[in-house]
Amino acid sequence: MMRYVRLLLVQMRISAAAGMAYRADFLLEGLMAITWMGLTLLPLVVLYQGREMVAGWDAPSALIVIAYFMAVRAVLDGVVSPSFVDLVERIRSGAFDYVLLKPVDAQAIVSASRFEPWKIFDLLGALALVIYAFYKKGYAPPIEDIALGVLLFFVGVLAMYSVWILCAAASFWVVRLDNLTYLLGAIFDTARWPVQVFRGLWRWVFTFVIPVAVMTTYPAMALLGRLDAQTALATIGGALGLLVLSRVVWRYAIRSYTSASS
Amino acid sequence: MIRARDLTKHFRVHKRPPGFASAVKSLFHRKYETVKAVDGVSFTIESGERVGFLGPNGAGKTTTLKVLSGLLHPTSGEVEVEGHVPFKRETELLEAITLVMGQKSQLIWDLPPSETYAMNRAVFDVPKDEYDKTLAELTELLDLAPLLDKPTRQLSLGERMKCELAAALLHRPTTLFLDEPTIGLDVAMQVAIRDFVRSYNQKHEATVLLTSHYMDDVVALCPRIIVIDAGKLIHDGDLRQLIKTMDPDKRVSFTLTGVTVSDDDLAKLGTLVTREGQRFSLKVSEDRIPSVVGHLLGTLKAADLAIEDPPLEEILRVMFGQSRTKATSA
Numbered sequence: 001m002m003r004y005v006r007l008l009l010v011q012m013r014i015s016a017a018a019g020m021a022y023r024a025d026f027l028l029e030g031l032m033a034i035t036w037m038g039l040t041l042l043p044l045v046v047l048y049q050g051r052e053m054v055a056g057w058d059a060p061s062a063l064i065v066i067a068y069f070m071a072v073r074a075v076l077d078g079v080v081s082p083s084f085v086d087l088v089e090r091i092r093s094g095a096f097d098y099v100l101l102k103p104v105d106a107q108a109i110v111s112a113s114r115f116e117p118w119k120i121f122d123l124l125g126a127l128a129l130v131i132y133a134f135y136k137k138g139y140a141p142p143i144e145d146i147a148l149g150v151l152l153f154f155v156g157v158l159a160m161y162s163v164w165i166l167c168a169a170a171s172f173w174v175v176r177l178d179n180l181t182y183l184l185g186a187i188f189d190t191a192r193w194p195v196q197v198f199r200g201l202w203r204w205v206f207t208f209v210i211p212v213a214v215m216t217t218y219p220a221m222a223l224l225g226r227l228d229a230q231t232a233l234a235t236i237g238g239a240l241g242l243l244v245l246s247r248v249v250w251r252y253a254i255r256s257y258t259s260a261s262s
Numbered sequence: 263m264i265r266a267r268d269l270t271k272h273f274r275v276h277k278r279p280p281g282f283a284s285a286v287k288s289l290f291h292r293k294y295e296t297v298k299a300v301d302g303v304s305f306t307i308e309s310g311e312r313v314g315f316l317g318p319n320g321a322g323k324t325t326t327l328k329v330l331s332g333l334l335h336p337t338s339g340e341v342e343v344e345g346h347v348p349f350k351r352e353t354e355l356l357e358a359i360t361l362v363m364g365q366k367s368q369l370i371w372d373l374p375p376s377e378t379y380a381m382n383r384a385v386f387d388v389p390k391d392e393y394d395k396t397l398a399e400l401t402e403l404l405d406l407a408p409l410l411d412k413p414t415r416q417l418s419l420g421e422r423m424k425c426e427l428a429a430a431l432l433h434r435p436t437t438l439f440l441d442e443p444t445i446g447l448d449v450a451m452q453v454a455i456r457d458f459v460r461s462y463n464q465k466h467e468a469t470v471l472l473t474s475h476y477m478d479d480v481v482a483l484c485p486r487i488i489v490i491d492a493g494k495l496i497h498d499g500d501l502r503q504l505i506k507t508m509d510p511d512k513r514v515s516f517t518l519t520g521v522t523v524s525d526d527d528l529a530k531l532g533t534l535v536t537r538e539g540q541r542f543s544l545k546v547s548e549d550r551i552p553s554v555v556g557h558l559l560g561t562l563k564a565a566d567l568a569i570e571d572p573p574l575e576e577i578l579r580v581m582f583g584q585s586r587t588k589a590t591s592a
Contacts, residue, residue, distance in 0.1 A: 006384040014381060018372050097333050098368040102385045103356035109385075255335060 004108055015082075015115035030118045037125045040070055040192065055196040060136040061224055062194060067129035068153065068216040069192040070122055075157050076188065078119025079112055080164050084181060086114045088171050096257065107165070107250055130223070141223055149223030152235060156215035159239040160188070163210065165246040169253035184210075191216040214239055264307040264330060264437065264469060269339035270493075271300040271325050299325040301493035302339070309436070312463055312470040314484030314501070318582055322493040323473045324363075327439045330471070331361040344437055357386060360435040364442035367422065368429055369414040375425040376410045379432055386433035393432065400428040403458050420451035427455065431462065438462070440472045444479055456482050477574040491582050502571070508580060509572045512551060515543045516564035523562065531557065545572075 044066055048059040057065070087110045090096040099106050134140060141149070167180055191212035195203055206212045218235045221227040227235075277295050278288040300322040307313050317323050328334045329341055332348035332355065341348055346355035369378045383393045401407055404424045409417060417425065423443065431438075440459065444452040456479055463470050474480055480487060480501070487504065489497040497504060514532065518540050528534050531554045532546035546554050551569060558564040 003384065003387045006387075007381075010381050010384040014370065014373060014377050017377065018370065094363075094366050095368065097328070097361070097363065097366060100333050100351065101331060101356060101359075101361055102382075103353040104385055257333075 003104060007104060007108070008112055011112055012115050012117075015113075016117045018114075029116065030121070033118050033121045037070065037122060040066060041129075043192070055194060057194045057196065060133040061220070063129055063133040063136075064223060065194050065216050065220040066192055067126040067133065068156065068219050070129065071126035071153060072156050072160055072191065072215050073188070074119045074122035074126065076160060076164075078116045078122070079114070080161055081181070081185075082114035082116055083111055084164055084168055086110070087168055091171055091257070100254075100257070106254060107247070110168070111161070111165070141225065145223055145225045148227070148232060149219055152219035152222045152227075152232070155236050155239045156219050159211050159214045159242050162239070162242040162246040165250055169246070169249045172253040172256050188212060188215075194220070211238060211242070263309050263342070263344065264471065265305075265340070265342040266326070266330070267304045267340040269300055269303045269326065269329065269341055270298065270337045271322070271329055271334060272337045273297045273299055298493045300329070300336075300490075303490060303493070303495045304339075305488055305495065305498050307469060307471060309469050310463070310467040311486060312460070312484045313472070314480035314487040315471055315473045315490070316480060316487055316578060317473075317490040318578075320492075321490050323490065324441055326490070327361065327441050327471065327473065331359055331439050332356070333361075357433060358435055359437040359439065360430040360433070361439040362427060362430045362441065362443050364423065364445035367414075367426060369422065369425055371414050374411045374413055375406075375417075375429065378414075378425075378429050379410075382429055382432050388433055396432055396434060397428070400431060403461065404428055404454075420447045423447060423451070423455065427458065434466065435468065436466065437469045438471070440470065440474075442474055443472070444474060444476055452476060452479065459483060477578075481574055489578065489581060496581060501574075505571050505574065505577055508577045511545045511547050511572065513543055513570045513572055514546050514551070514554060514558070514567070515541065515570070516558055516567040517541050518562055518564055521562050541566075 044059070044062060047054060048062070052058060054062065087096070090099065090110075099109050102109060163184065167184060170180070187210050190198070190206060195206050195213035195217040198206055203213075214235050218227055218231060222232060273296070274294050275297055276288070277293050278284050303322070303326065315323050315326070325334065329336050330343055330348055332343075332351045335349045344355060344358050346352050348355065369375055370381075379397060382388075388396070401410070404427060406424060406428055409421050409425055414422060414425070427443065438459070443459070444455050447455065459470060459472070460483060462468060470483070472479065472484060485501060486499065487497065487501045488495065489504075511532075513535065525534065528542065528544065532544035532550070535543040535545050537543075544554070555567065555569070558567060
């Protein structure tokens with residue numbers, strides 16, 4: 001276990017160092033992080049102009065969903081996506097051989113092989129948004145809601161990570177997967193809205209097929225004290241189920257790795 | 263110890279003729295072909311041995327190395343490396359082996375090699391003092407000191423290869439799979455890498471299985487060679503013995519100055535192999551060497567005379583030709 005902790009720390013340090021190897025890029029990425037935060041809020045401001053409620057959500061509550069969206073997105077853009085791009089490149093070039101030659105779990109190496117350290121600002125921004133939203137609502141959430149809200153944040157990250165691992169597993173069979181990640185990125189964008197905004201089939205898809213509701217809506221409802229125990233348990237169970245599924249598929253996919261020729 | 267018994271590895275590859283029409287057709291109806299990359303190969307390599315693994319392009323060398331190092335599942339047959347089944351990828355085995363691929367890199371491109379080393383230290387869980395000691399030893403043997411803190415992208419091919427070797431050996435593996443470790447390197451660097459591999463093998467009693475397109479690597483490093491062609495083993499044994507069996511004649515090279523000789527005169531001494539200006543190379547049977555050399559030095563006043571075994575390339579060319587003919591007639 002200590003080996004994995006040390007590995008994670010070294011990977012974080014190396015990614016930070018690699019990020020800073022190109023100074024101009026580093027500054028530009030930092031600036032992009034701040035701009036992106038502003039742009040995320042824009043649709044919400046437009047939507048709530050002249051409206052009190054949308055699908056049962058007032059503006060401060062919807063802001064909390066956006067905060068969760070920003071936080072999960074920060075993990076996605078800060079760790080999962082860069083590591084995924086790195087993995088696809090390694091599989092394409094055959095350098096994935098070196099991952100399999102290491103005496104640690106290959107999934108552990110590739111899941112956090114690249115970090116974009118400035119995404120931490122997005123996480124801080126998300127926290128600021130939550131604080132602002134409760135200030136607007138005029139009350140502080142009780143400790144049990146905060147605890148469940150934090151727990152479900154990690155559950156949401158786990159669900160998102162599992163979907164991406166399933167995608168990564170596909171890259172052992174289909175080498176060019178860039179488009180699939182764009183599609184997933186676009187679908188994940190819907191997580192900025194409470195799932196109740198969607199109706200019929202779409203709500204079902206976003207809850208069970210690509211569980212964006214698990215990633216943002218349910219954690220936000222937990223923090224707002226509006227999530228019943230049954231849904232909370234189903235959310236945790238669903239995310240764990242997805243994690244197990246992604247692990248099984250990943251292990252199967254590794255067996256199909258044919259390694260690029262010399 | 264490395265042991266392979268009836269090892270086969272088949273790949274199923276999609277085939278289609280060139281052209282747009284066949285591209286469209288292949289979307290709906292695909293034709294597959296089974297390629298036998300390794301086809302029933304058996305050998306045993308004892309601990310501490312240095313073995314050359316030879317064969318033409320596509321013979322199955324790299325595939326075999328990948329099966330031995332656990333990267334690929336064999337289609338059938340048994341493989342054992344240091345008492346483990348490689349494709350199970352057990353920690354104990356992965357800590358005991360290494361694979362160096364001349365055409366692939368594990369160094370992090372934008373950062374100095376020392377960062378990759380730090381990462382490998384964490385991955386292999388090497389204690390700090392042991393890591394420092396090994397790195398100091400590798401730095402000295404491979405002359406790495408000026409390279410450790412330079413970004414990998416700024417290193418020359420040879421420098422990078424030396425750093426790759428160090429990255430692959432930081433955990434002190436006892437079995438080394440080296441796949442073309444000297445590819446693209448100049449002669450001086452090839453010699454440096456060769457010397458290093460030999461000294462590592464002697465110091466740590468490590469088993470070395472080497473593939474190389476440079477026969478000099480193999481001749482200098484490996485007393486034993488395994489030759490495969492089209493996935494099948496065609497020779498396993500002592501290198502010098504192979505040369506003797508395949509072509510017992512020696513090559514006598516010399517330079518003539520101020521004397522002109524006709525091809526007929528040379529034919530009396532041996533078979534002319536090459537003639538470049540005044541430099542000649544003759545194929546001479548071993549029992550005639552003393553008289554031929556005496557004549558060359560005494561009568562013809564030959565200079566720069568050298569007596570050598572036939573080049574391994576020539577031997578292999580003949581061997582591969584024979585194995586193809588056998589395969590066709592079968």
